[in-house]
Amino acid sequence: MPAQVHISTDANVVAADFTRFFLELLAGKEHFTVALSGGSTPKLLFQLWADQYRTVIDWSKIHFFWGDERCVPPNHEESNYGVTKQLLLNHVAIPGENIHRVIGEADPEAEAIRYSAEISDNTEELDGFPVFDLVILGMGSDGHTASIFPHQMDLLEAEKFSAVAIHPDTGQKRVTLTGPVINRANTVVFLVTGESKQEKVRSIFGREEDAKLYPAAHILPQSGDLHWFLDEAAYSL
Numbered sequence: 686m687p688a689q690v691h692i693s694t695d696a697n698v699v700a701a702d703f704t705r706f707f708l709e710l711l712a713g714k715e716h717f718t719v720a721l722s723g724g725s726t727p728k729l730l731f732q733l734w735a736d737q738y739r740t741v742i743d744w745s746k747i748h749f750f751w752g753d754e755r756c757v758p759p760n761h762e763e764s765n766y767g768v769t770k771q772l773l774l775n776h777v778a779i780p781g782e783n784i785h786r787v788i789g790e791a792d793p794e795a796e797a798i799r800y801s802a803e804i805s806d807n808t809e810e811l812d813g814f815p816v817f818d819l820v821i822l823g824m825g826s827d828g829h830t831a832s833i834f835p836h837q838m839d840l841l842e843a844e845k846f847s848a849v850a851i852h853p854d855t856g857q858k859r860v861t862l863t864g865p866v867i868n869r870a871n872t873v874v875f876l877v878t879g880e881s882k883q884e885k886v887r888s889i890f891g892r893e894e895d896a897k898l899y900p901a902a903h904i905l906p907q908s909g910d911l912h913w914f915l916d917e918a919a920y921s922l
């Protein structure tokens with residue numbers, strides 16, 4: 686099925702529009718697995734959920750994972766888990782066992798193995814790969830998604846469920862979900878906002894030759910649904 690595109694006026698409205706979609710996905714489910722993204726738009730989402738959905742959503746049904754994590758301690762300002770904890774997890778009634786963070790302070794290679802096992806133990810499976818109910822992604826201005834960067838396109842086809850990635854500019858190690866896991870999710874959602882993403886969005890949506898160089902263009906769920914939630918700044922005709 687082709688991607689479904691949702692355009693909102695600005696990043697805050699993207700968060701609100703996606704939340705309505707999220708509630709539809711949650712309806713009737715007793716157990717729901719989500720891989721969260723880092724980045725700026727998810728911060729708005731977490732704040733919205735903490736402010737306005739604290740008692741609306743039954744958080745005990747949701748198991749949070751991360752699509753990628755920086756290899757830093759949880760109290761480091763760059764920790765995706767740390768940001769989610771500060772903006773959301775500290776404010777909602779979610780059982781500790783529902784939080785499946787990447788241990789950023791651990792040895793990256795060993796943690797990628799451990800995290801893969803934790804994912805496998807807590808999700809459904811499809812042809813040998815874990816299946817998330819929902820994977821939320823952002824996209825960098827270079828076309829990366831999760832922590833799959835253009836210089837590591839092999840992570841799109843890796844047999845591993847999660848793997849060590851390296852930020853191309855800083856050299857920072859990350860643990861990221863791999864392409865086969867993301868593409869087996871029941872629903873994959875991109876939250877992309879800001880003018881800096883416009884060029885890559887246009888290239889990917891226009892199926893331009895360059896798009897093949899961008900990891901985000903290779904996120905095509907095997908049997909799941911793909912949705913792009915964009916603000917007007919990121920979307921261009």
Ligand code: 6PG
Pocket residue numbers: 722723724725726727752753754755765822823824825826829830831832878
């Ligand atoms: C991360 C994210 C990363 C992010 C993009 C977009 O850990 O940084 O997972 O993939 O989604 O870099 O970030 P912005 O939305 O802040 O531009």
